[in-house]
Amino acid sequence: MADKQHTKTDVISVAVAKTLDGLFRERVRRSPQSVAYRDFEVTTEQWRDYTWAEMAQAVTRWQIALSQENLSAGDRVAVMSRNCPQWVMFEQAAIGLGLVVVPLYTEDRAENAAYCLQNAGVKLLLIEKLTQWEAFSQVEDLLTSLSCIVIMTLSEEEAVHARDDRIVMLSKWLPEQANEAQHLNTDPHALATIIYTSGTTGRPKGVMLSHHNILTNAYASAQIVTVTPADLLLSFLPLSHTFERTAGYYVPMMCGATIAYARSIQQLQEDLLTIRPTILISVPRIYERVYAGINAKLEEASILARKLFNLAVEVGYSRFEQQQGRDSWHFSHLLWPLLDKLVARKLMDKLGGRLQQAMSGGAALSPEISRVFIGLGLPILQGYGMTETSPVVCANRLDNNLPSSVGQPIPGVEVKLGEHNALLIRGPNVMLGYWNNPEATRAIISDDGWLNSGDIARIDEQGRITITGRLKDIIVTSTGEKVPPADMEAAILQNPLFEQVMIVGEGRSYLSALVVLSKRGWESVAVQCQVAADPPQLAKNEQAKEIVLDMISQQIHQFPGYAKIYQVALIAEPWTVANEMLTPTLKLKRAKIVEHYQTEIERLYAGH
Numbered sequence: 001m002a003d004k005q006h007t008k009t010d011v012i013s014v015a016v017a018k019t020l021d022g023l024f025r026e027r028v029r030r031s032p033q034s035v036a037y038r039d040f041e042v043t044t045e046q047w048r049d050y051t052w053a054e055m056a057q058a059v060t061r062w063q064i065a066l067s068q069e070n071l072s073a074g075d076r077v078a079v080m081s082r083n084c085p086q087w088v089m090f091e092q093a094a095i096g097l098g099l100v101v102v103p104l105y106t107e108d109r110a111e112n113a114a115y116c117l118q119n120a121g122v123k124l125l126l127i128e129k130l131t132q133w134e135a136f137s138q139v140e141d142l143l144t145s146l147s148c149i150v151i152m153t154l155s156e157e158e159a160v161h162a163r164d165d166r167i168v169m170l171s172k173w174l175p176e177q178a179n180e181a182q183h184l185n186t187d188p189h190a191l192a193t194i195i196y197t198s199g200t201t202g203r204p205k206g207v208m209l210s211h212h213n214i215l216t217n218a219y220a221s222a223q224i225v226t227v228t229p230a231d232l233l234l235s236f237l238p239l240s241h242t243f244e245r246t247a248g249y250y251v252p253m254m255c256g257a258t259i260a261y262a263r264s265i266q267q268l269q270e271d272l273l274t275i276r277p278t279i280l281i282s283v284p285r286i287y288e289r290v291y292a293g294i295n296a297k298l299e300e301a302s303i304l305a306r307k308l309f310n311l312a313v314e315v316g317y318s319r320f321e322q323q324q325g326r327d328s329w330h331f332s333h334l335l336w337p338l339l340d341k342l343v344a345r346k347l348m349d350k351l352g353g354r355l356q357q358a359m360s361g362g363a364a365l366s367p368e369i370s371r372v373f374i375g376l377g378l379p380i381l382q383g384y385g386m387t388e389t390s391p392v393v394c395a396n397r398l399d400n401n402l403p404s405s406v407g408q409p410i411p412g413v414e415v416k417l418g419e420h421n422a423l424l425i426r427g428p429n430v431m432l433g434y435w436n437n438p439e440a441t442r443a444i445i446s447d448d449g450w451l452n453s454g455d456i457a458r459i460d461e462q463g464r465i466t467i468t469g470r471l472k473d474i475i476v477t478s479t480g481e482k483v484p485p486a487d488m489e490a491a492i493l494q495n496p497l498f499e500q501v502m503i504v505g506e507g508r509s510y511l512s513a514l515v516v517l518s519k520r521g522w523e524s525v526a527v528q529c530q531v532a533a534d535p536p537q538l539a540k541n542e543q544a545k546e547i548v549l550d551m552i553s554q555q556i557h558q559f560p561g562y563a564k565i566y567q568v569a570l571i572a573e574p575w576t577v578a579n580e581m582l583t584p585t586l587k588l589k590r591a592k593i594v595e596h597y598q599t600e601i602e603r604l605y606a607g608h
Helices: 020-030 052-067 085-096 110-120 130-142 156-161 211-224 242-255 268-275 284-300 303-323 331-350 367-375 438-444 485-492 519-529 542-555 590-596 598-604
Strands: 035-041 046-051 076-080 100-103 124-127 148-151 167-169 191-196 206-210 232-235 258-261 279-282 357-360 380-385 392-395 414-417 422-426 451-459 465-470 498-504 511-517 565-570
Touching: 020 052, 020 085, 020 211, 020 242, 035 052, 035 085, 046 052, 052 085, 076 085, 076 110, 085 100, 100 110, 110 130, 110 191, 110 206, 130 148, 156 167, 191 211, 206 211, 211 242, 211 392, 232 242, 232 268, 232 279, 242 258, 242 279, 242 392, 268 331, 279 284, 284 303, 284 357, 284 367, 303 331, 303 367, 367 380, 414 451, 438 451, 465 485, 485 498, 485 542, 498 590, 511 519, 511 542, 511 598, 519 542, 542 565, 565 598, 590 598
Parallel strands: 035 258, 076 100, 076 124, 100 191, 124 148, 148 167, 232 258, 279 357, 357 380, 511 565
Antiparallel strands: 035 046, 191 206, 380 392, 414 422, 422 451, 451 465, 498 511
């Protein structure tokens, strides 16, 4: 990739775009023959490029098909598919007709997805596979608003045996010829999408975002992170997640960059090497997994190799602090060319070798993990946002990056601290409200437009924001101590032997932890106990619990004494979206986990 400082930017302004489909239309006009998207085609087993002109042609075909479905502007249509060019075609075709797009997570439970479909009154649903629709069989009575189900990979044989006459094959639904694209909506403040928040408690709420909400957020984001037509992004967070939708879809479109769609999270390592992206957008869990893998290899490496690695991180991070103006030059910096060649380059090459920027959002990223990646040459920029704010509120910049913070507000967004130091947000990115839920809207947005994030924060003299906790995610023990569990859980998860952890202790006299070990963790504990690596049996083993408790103590030794973990329950089955313990964005459903493991939790406090 060319040096960013010498690469011409081509950012489409909000005033020029006006609407999201206006943004697409302008990008096609400016860059018709440039590559817009790259996707892996299973049938040919080849990566295929789509130019902006080809995308525009495809969008018109999708528009014709949608126009024949008796839909009116303002009607809701939904998409439940992996990230792919067809996702973009569908959305652009729909919003060009004034329709409102409802994105759904492919891994979501049928009951939850059905609730969203019915709550939004969705009339048409685009899904990838017949099995996705079959998963709705138990909740079909909730899907009365649907009049058409388009299935992308449906075969002739499957179509013949489909028991629902609303089902149609995509290949039959799309016309062969394209016409001129329609752009019926000219109101930037019209509703563009309803995104259902994957709440950790209760039913999801439909966040209503306008064209203007998303466009202003994408444009402000493009002002703080330089994206050029020479950039290539690897997209793997679901497009149903507003972070990926804005930062990984609309920002690149606004700036003329190319997006490659990863085949799957499981194949991410291979795709990184093949695609060789210049920009990566991710949630902390991906960085945590890479970090855990590094630690696992270091444990098996020689003492010299470990010392060399630690020295590379130390010197690299010291250079970073000097570049940020927070430290002076040190003689150790002279070692960097050698350390870069022996250590840092090897890590960067595994990530494709061309990464210049990496964004992290959706949850807090441990400063220690940031330190390792930044020290080895990958500038991770942590930011903060919410679905309700389209989503970016603030972010670090390359030349102003404090990893322990989430940076300064993006242009046009105001922040201040409210009651209990809650972060309040105001700006053009703040949602229109919750769909059909004015009461919930009034509860979160004040009359003068300030949205209460529910997150506790502090703001320094430079305007940098640090999230210190969550108003509802604070454990208050019976002794009155207030403990933010997420920080402790993040510290524990830095040990690769842990897969998942949730701390409990609300109203109790001490803290305990529910723990799911990684495969390697179960094997390690089994060796120490001299028993078979059988999770259900090990979960009952008292010696195993003591070993795990000791491991936890080592990970959280820097926390205050009142934050000590006294008891642990080993959980044999991992928490997943499928068993309803995680949200689609992989956050713990704390209330659900507490409810499910109530018996185990009571045992942790029996007699106390």
